[in-house]
Every structure is written in structure tokens, then in C-alpha cells.
Amino acid sequence: MTTIDNYRTNVENQWCPGCPNFGIQTALKRTLAELGLAPHEVCLVSGIGQAAKLPHYVRANVFNGLHGRAIPAAIGVHVANPALKTIVTSGDGDLYGEGGNHLLHAFRRNPDITVVVHDNRIYALTKGQGSPTTPRGEKTRLQFDGVEIDPAQMLATAIVHGCTFVARGFAGDIEGLAEILQRGIAHRGLALIDVIQPCITWGRQPIAWYRERIVPIPEDHDPTDRDRAIGLALDAVDSFPIGVLYEIPSGPTFAASYRDRVGNRPLHELERLDRPTIEEKLDRFIVRT
Ligand SMILES: Cc1ncc(C[n+]2csc(CCOP(=O)(O)OP(=O)(O)O)c2C)c(N)n1
Ligand code: SF4
Ligand SMILES: [Mg+2]
Numbered sequence: 001m002t003t004i005d006n007y008r009t010n011v012e013n014q015w016c017p018g019c020p021n022f023g024i025q026t027a028l029k030r031t032l033a034e035l036g037l038a039p040h041e042v043c044l045v046s047g048i049g050q051a052a053k054l055p056h057y058v059r060a061n062v063f064n065g066l067h068g069r070a071i072p073a074a075i076g077v078h079v080a081n082p083a084l085k086t087i088v089t090s091g092d093g094d095l096y097g098e099g100g101n102h103l104l105h106a107f108r109r110n111p112d113i114t115v116v117v118h119d120n121r122i123y124a125l126t127k128g129q130g131s132p133t134t135p136r137g138e139k140t141r142l143q144f145d146g147v148e149i150d151p152a153q154m155l156a157t158a159i160v161h162g163c164t165f166v167a168r169g170f171a172g173d174i175e176g177l178a179e180i181l182q183r184g185i186a187h188r189g190l191a192l193i194d195v196i197q198p199c200i201t202w203g204r205q206p207i208a209w210y211r212e213r214i215v216p217i218p219e220d221h222d223p224t225d226r227d228r229a230i231g232l233a234l235d236a237v238d239s240f241p242i243g244v245l246y247e248i249p250s251g252p253t254f255a256a257s258y259r260d261r262v263g264n265r266p267l268h269e270l271e272r273l274d275r276p277t278i279e280e281k282l283d284r285f286i287v288r289t
Pocket of ligand 1: 048049090092118120124
């Protein structure tokens with residue numbers, strides 16, 4: 001039986017004591033254990049940032065890539081071995097800023113991966129510059145007079161672009177977050193989970209400020225109601241509705257048509273596909289004298 005202990009490592013943790021990233025880490029490990037997944041069945045993928053260090057602290061398969069490039073790496077992992085549970089766990093700057101282009105098109109491609117965004121509304125690793133989710137007017141270490149543009153609305157963008165599971169969690173509510181993670185990881189197709197993760201070092205508001213503004217999404221919310229889900233996604237200014245905003249059955253996943261032919265086995269277990277070698281292909285273009 002898998003327990004949370006199977007996911008423990010001895011790697012020295014670099015996060016500030018009390019950082020809500022610890023809450024996300026605990027919720028994730030608990031979820032993986034509760035889903036009965038062994039560490040070798042999971043691959044955690046990240047880019048660069050404080051959040052992106054999470055895979056270092058979990059005993060599982062890991063790919064820690066370049067800043068903004070977690071999504072293409074995760075898609076590659078998933079297509080190469082769909083038997084793995086591929087989970088991206090990275091920051092708002094990494095996934096919505098530098099990697100925003102990849103994420104936008106991943107919504108359209110629908111790979112079977114879970115994307116967990118540690119949304120502290122700041123670039124924390126580089127010491128407090130505004131990120132795509134920093135509220136307009138908020139003063140930062142770079143935007144001295146306040147951020148001059150509105151924040152990106154990635155949850156609404158996800159729904160509009162065909163993402164079939166969209167949720168918002170709070171790092172200060174480990175129980176609630178674990179429930180959302182369970183549903184997201186079990187969902188077939190891309191699942192986007194934005195986790196409010198106050199940065200207690202560079203963020204402007206303390207955890208208590210967020211705690212006062214966290215509200216569960218209404219009990220009668222129908223997660224298949226697209227318009228209402230978009231409304232709840234956008235409704236995160238004075239309060240933050242927490243829970244599964246949107247969930248509908250997914251259409252074909254990115255790997256599906258390829259895997260229809262070759263099955264779900266890892267690539268290295270497959271026999272060589274019957275297709276021309278590079279040399280055979282080049283022969284068509286090279287005129288030999
Ligand atoms: C290509 C590239 N551009 C910029 C950086 C500098 N950089 C490292 S982390 C980071 C921002 C991280 O912010 P976020 O993803 O929100 O993570 P956090 O530290 O807030 O958890 C930036 C801009 C980099 N390492 N590589
Ligand atoms: S700087 Fe902020 S996000 Fe980074 S570890 Fe410290 S509290 Fe957490
Ligand atoms: Mg951040």
C-alpha cells in the first residue's frame with residue numbers, strides 16, 4: 001500500500017519557513033497516496049521558480065526544465081509514456097508568463113496532464129517583481145508606482161479554449177486542496193488547478209488577508225455550466241471562490257490518435273515502427289552521381 005511516507009525525500013528544502021508552498025506539497029503527496037499511485041507511476045514536471053522546486057522535494061520521477069517550458073516537457077513525457085501520471089507543478093510567472101504561450105495551446109491540444117499553478121501573484125524567486133496575476137495598482141519591487149495593467153484571466157481563458165477541468169484551490173486549506181487535486185488528477189484530459197499561494201516574504205497581503213476572502217463556490221453550482229464557470233473564474237477580485245469551477249467529459253486527448261495505433265505502452269517497449277529511416281528519407285532528396 002502506498003502512503004505519504006513513500007513520497008518523502010531527504011533533499012534540503014529551500015523555501016522560507018511557513019511558506020504556503022508546504023501546504024501544496026503536503027496536499028499533493030497525500031493525494032498521490034490516496035489515489036494509490038506509487039512514486040514510479042508519477043512524473044512531476046516544472047520550470048524555474050520557488051514553486052518549481054516542488055518536484056525536488058517529492059520522491060517520484062521528475063523533470064525540472066527551463067523557465068516557462070514545463071508544459072512542452074510534460075506533453076513529451078505524457079506522449080512517450082501515457083501510463084505515467086504526469087503532473088506539472090510550477091509558478092504563475094512560469095506557467096502564465098514566460099510559459100503562457102505553451103499553456104494556451106495546451107488547452108487546445110488537451111494532453112492528459114494535470115497543471116497545478118502555485119499562484120502567489122508575484123515572481124518570488126527573483127525577489128518580488130509583478131507577475132501576470134499581480135493586481136492592477138499593486139506596488140512591487142520593480143513596479144514602484146504600481147502595476148499598470150489588469151491581471152491575466154487564465155482560468156476563464158482555459159475554459160474558453162476547451163480545457164475540460166478548471167479549479168481554484170487555496171494552499172492554506174490542505175483538506176480542500178487535496179480533494180480538488182484528487183478530482184483533477186483523476187480527470188481525463190488537461191486539468192488546470194490554480195492554487196492561491198500567498199508569498200509571505202514578497203507578497204503585499206498576509207495569509208490572513210486571503211483567508212478572510214476565501215469563499216467556497218456555491219453549493220448549487222453546476223460545474224458543466226460554462227457561463228457560470230467563467231463568471232466564477234473572473235470573480236476573484238474582492239473574494240476568491242474556491243472549488244471545481246468547470247468539469248465536463250473530455251474529448252480525445254493529444255496522445256489518443258497516436259496511441260490508438262500503438263497502445264499505452266512506454267515508447268521503449270514498442271517495436272520499431274514501420275517507417276523509413278532518416279537515411280532512406282534523405283535518399284529521396286540527395287542526387288547521387
Ligand atoms: C528564460 C528565463 N527568464 C527569466 C528567468 C528568471 N526567473 C527565474 S524564476 C522567475 C520567475 C518565477 O516566478 P514564478 O513562476 O511565479 O515562481 P515563484 O518564484 O513565484 O514561485 C524568473 C523571471 C530565468 N531563470 N530564465
Ligand atoms: S519567497 Fe515567497 S514563495 Fe518563495 S519560499 Fe519564500 S514565502 Fe515561499
Ligand atoms: Mg509566483
